[in-house]
Amino acid sequence: MMRVEAIADIQSYAAGDGASRGKIVLCALCCALVALAATYASANISVTASVDRNEVRLGEQFGLVVSVAHDPGYKLSEPKVGKTLGDFVVVNRSKHEAKGNPPTTEFRYTIAGFKLDRATIGTVAVQYTDPQGRPGELETHPIGVRMLGTVPAGQTEIKDIRGMVEIEPRMALWLKILIGLVAGVLACVITWWLVKRRRKQQLEKPAPKPLPASVVALAELDKLAKSDLLFLKQYKEFYFRLSEIIRRFLSGRLNFPADDMTTTEIEFMMRDDPISPEFTAAIFEILNFSDMVKFAKLIPSDPKNDEIIEKARRAIELGQEPLFGPDAESAPQAETSGHDFKGIEASSAQ
Numbered sequence: 001m002m003r004v005e006a007i008a009d010i011q012s013y014a015a016g017d018g019a020s021r022g023k024i025v026l027c028a029l030c031c032a033l034v035a036l037a038a039t040y041a042s043a044n045i046s047v048t049a050s051v052d053r054n055e056v057r058l059g060e061q062f063g064l065v066v067s068v069a070h071d072p073g074y075k076l077s078e079p080k081v082g083k084t085l086g087d088f089v090v091v092n093r094s095k096h097e098a099k100g101n102p103p104t105t106e107f108r109y110t111i112a113g114f115k116l117d118r119a120t121i122g123t124v125a126v127q128y129t130d131p132q133g134r135p136g137e138l139e140t141h142p143i144g145v146r147m148l149g150t151v152p153a154g155q156t157e158i159k160d161i162r163g164m165v166e167i168e169p170r171m172a173l174w175l176k177i178l179i180g181l182v183a184g185v186l187a188c189v190i191t192w193w194l195v196k197r198r199r200k201q202q203l204e205k206p207a208p209k210p211l212p213a214s215v216v217a218l219a220e221l222d223k224l225a226k227s228d229l230l231f232l233k234q235y236k237e238f239y240f241r242l243s244e245i246i247r248r249f250l251s252g253r254l255n256f257p258a259d260d261m262t263t264t265e266i267e268f269m270m271r272d273d274p275i276s277p278e279f280t281a282a283i284f285e286i287l288n289f290s291d292m293v294k295f296a297k298l299i300p301s302d303p304k305n306d307e308i309i310e311k312a313r314r315a316i317e318l319g320q321e322p323l324f325g326p327d328a329e330s331a332p333q334a335e336t337s338g339h340d341f342k343g344i345e346a347s348s349a350q
Contacts, residue, residue, distance in 0.1 A: 045070040047126050049140035057148045058114055061091055066107040066124045066140055073131030076105055079124045086122030086142065088113045119147050213252025214320040220245045221316065225309050235300060239290040242312060246286055253319050263287045275319050282315035 045068065052063040064085070068076055083090055092110040097103070107126075113119045121143040129135050224245065229238040247266075250258035256269050266287065273280045289308055292298040300308070 044130070045074055045128060045136075045138065047138040047140055049121070049124060049143060051121070051143055051145065055146045055148055056113065059112055061110050061112045064109040064111055064121060064143075066109070066126065068105045068107075068126055068128075068138070069102050070105070070128070071102050071131075075129040077127040079107055079126050081109065081124060084122075085109070085111060085124070087115045087119035088121055088145075113145065113147050115147055117147060119145050121145060212321045213249050214316050216252070217245055217249035217316045218313065220248075221309070221312055230302070230305055235293050235305075236297075238305075239293040242308070243287060243290040243294070246283060246290075246312065246315075249316060249319070250283070253321070263291055279315055279318040282311050282318070286312050286315065 047066065047068045049064065049066050051065075056062050066079060070076070078095070081090060081093065088111040090109055090111055094108045096106045096108060098106060107124070111121070123142055124140045125137055126139070127135065127137045221242075224238070224241050227238075229235075229241075244259075247258040247261070250256070250266065250270075254270075254274055258266055258269070261269070263284075267284060270280050270283065286308060289298075289300075289304075293300060
């Protein structure tokens with residue numbers, strides 16, 4: 001294109017006068033230099049693509065090489081090749097620099113195809129920047145590859161499967177009989193187990209209800225009174241057991257953990273007389289006197305011991321659980337529904 005324009009300029013100048021012939025020669029030389037420089041610049045970089053084989057089998061991997069020959073000073077960018085190149089899948093990729101004149105940069109790809117007959121490797125675009133900083137792009141030509149089958153020529157592509165084998169009727173009959181026997185035995189075992197379980201449940205008696213706290217406390221108190229602790233003057237041990245009996249009774253009767261409480265904490269819990277004032281006073285007297293013997297080393301007299309035992313029995317009887325008869329009205333009991341013992345317990349714990 002530049003050469004044509006230069007010739008046109010020379011002809012236009014030749015039509016002028018002889019005074020401008022020097023200018024014509026100078027212009028012609030400049031145009032020739034520009035055309036030569038453009039030709040030289042276009043030859044500074046080139047790109048080619050090649051494959052290591054032209055016939056491959058389905059799924060077989062082979063190599064594609066994109067070779068870029070360029071003069072020093074050119075900067076190449078990695079070709080924008082995705083997961084596929086035309087009809088082929090890109091399995092692997094790498095870059096290699098080869099020294100020579102001119103130097104060569106190779107972009108190597110491992111590809112595989114899954115399309116029979118003819119398949120095409122798409123173009124690969126290589127972007128570059130020349131020594132003057134001007135960007136450019138070169139593209140390879142598409143390459144056609146012949147795709148063959150999965151086995152060498154002359155062999156069967158897909159082998160025939162083995163024919164079906166029929167089961168003899170006697171075998172099928174024996175199999176049915178065996179399955180029927182197993183199912184019958186299993187059903188009998190399950191039925192026997194269910195019947196046995198139901199009979200066992202019918203024969204089992206319900207667990208007896210726990211005895212009322214007052215009944216347990218009176219029995220323990222009688223056992224303590226008949227012991228030899230007072231006769232042996234083991235007062236501290238006697239009153240330890242007595243206070244434990246009273247505390248367990250309060251826990252079962254009033255539903256608060258008196259076992260783990262001090263006498264002061266129990267007094268706080270019973271400050272509203274949950275059963276009756278007489279009951280509360282008797283409990284406090286028994287617990288306070290027991291603490292005096294246990295911790296203050298008080299030695300009680302025999303009449304006082306008898307008095308405390310009697311007061312304990314009386315207190316437990318006053319706090320007995322209400323009994324209900326089928327035709328009788330309920331026995332009188334303290335109005336405890338208005339007292340939140342759990343809330344009091346939480347306050348005491350804080």
